[in-house]
Amino acid sequence: MATEHVHVARTLMDHLPVLVVLVPFLAAPLTVLLGSQRLAWPIAFVSSLVSFLISIKLLMQVIDGGVISYHIGGWAPPLGIEYRIDAANAFVLLLVSAIGTIVMPYTVQSIKSEISERHHTLFYTMYLLCFTGLLGVVATGDAFNVFVFLEISSLSTYVLVAMGAKADKRALTAAYDYLIMGTIGATFFVIGIGFLYAGTGTLNMADIAAHISTNGADRTIETAFAFIVVGMGLKVAIYPLHLWLPNAYTYAPSAVTSFLAATATKVAIYVLLRFMFSVFQPDFLFEINALRWIMIPLALVAMFAASLIAVFQSDLKRMLAYSSIAQIGYILLGIGLLSATGLSGAIVHLFNHGITKAALFMGVGALVLRSGSSFYARIEGMGKVMPWTSFAIVIAGLSLIGVPGTAGFISKWVLVQAALEQGWWPIALAVVASSLLAIIYVWRVIEVLYMAQPADPTRREAPLSMLIPLWIMALSTIWFGLDTDMTMSAARAAADGLLNGFSIGGTSVGH
């Protein structure tokens, strides 16, 4: 139930849960109103940096299992809108804001070649709005608020994808398809929330959870569960609902792809987790069945089918898009195992895959800047002319496979452990076997980059403004592969928090 005390926020520190969303949200219109192309980037960078610092602070406040409940406008939930930060939120907030900030310096050079100049200011506006939306989805504790922020991020994403039209007109149809499917997904999600509201009479997630756990689930609530899972499944790109993803990732500008691939699907997975484990309790039979008999098979199909398709691609960017679908399969597998280990494996893979894919797509963007295309035939031998970019791609590629010493290994290891814990060794084997497919498609890239003669030996290395973000990401895949304390403890705290549901009775701290 709702916390009883009146919320009085006095210092700026108390407002952090809302400021993390508000800062980029206010900066977005500012870039348009000032109308200056020179000012747009600094504003965008500073505001995303502020969000990043706030999310570090928030994670530090909640990593020991605390919960911050922030009441918007001082209206107490369940009537008012609540922002609720716990370990799971704070961890995803950190991922989104970190990627958003690190990609920022990278955008400068990248969009110069990929987006026509008159759109540069609007690019930063859309980027900030997308950033805001993603942070808002994660921070809020109100079910309808999730939908509103989701649409803010989705609508700006469609625009960002369509901005790739300067390089390839297919970006437009990719954005259109994404718009149609994304809207169907979001509308399914709203229907689900409508059923939840009809069944429980509240929109506050903690309140819905309390209502379901005392009164049990009836048919209305089960239907709500189905609509929410399918609607979010479209945003997550769960295997049969993934059709928008390859084109959107391939034709979007490189900076956009690196940001989206690392954050957008991850945030959707977070929403799925939040609804599956906090709002609906997993001890309901229908949910266990849905996870065990629908989620796990789909996850397995994604791991193999999408990896196999990736092997046969001739475009590096499209190959990575298919590999993303496969990696989402691993995360869903961890969720479907329904155990604390499986869930923390899923959360840690969500983070590790986020940084790995960001590094890879940034590398692709650098190659595209110099060679004009990401087709294998065009980037042959680039390892010789662009050694720094290529080596970063190799490091991130190793993390994608899950080689020991990289971040990808840690999360796959936890997933295998989780499968063995339940005695499901075929699933553990499947994780290993599908990683073998990853070896094939990553090896093809290494072969293309290093084993051929460069078509044009006069090409230069990518500019530093791209290399530094790229290497920050590539080195962090190694860092989080060696030092697992921070990611694993955060993931564990997040998994425990999710499995316990909302701490019903209201143990809000911080005020």
Next chain:
Amino acid sequence: MPDIEYILGHMNYWLFTVLMMTGLYIVVAKGNLIKKIVGLNLFQTAVFMFYISLGKVTGGTAPIFPVDMEIDPSVAYSNPLPHVLILTAIVVGIATTSLGLALIVRIREEYETIEEDEILKIETDLVHVENKILGEAMGGRA
């Protein structure tokens, strides 16, 4: 044996379902990009109507309290919350529609058609050309 009263009593749900499915069918079945947006609008509107009908209380009046705030407990009020939610959702819907239409304008400029099958044909041709140039360089069809 279907309970006729039960079916009639849930009339709003039936209408909502029919309208929603009509919209979804148009989105899937029609090849014209604008018709797809129309279908999407129908689909969304059905959901709006579902929400609004949720807020209806039998015999309820508009949820406006008297100025003196002396509330007569015998008066029933309709639930205003779903209406407010749907106001937000309508705004989102309009933004989606306008963005979709803007994209269609750009697609028309680039492809000179808004029929899905023709666009698909143009794109397949593009892929063939790419494969021919770039695939052969890699030794065979990529």
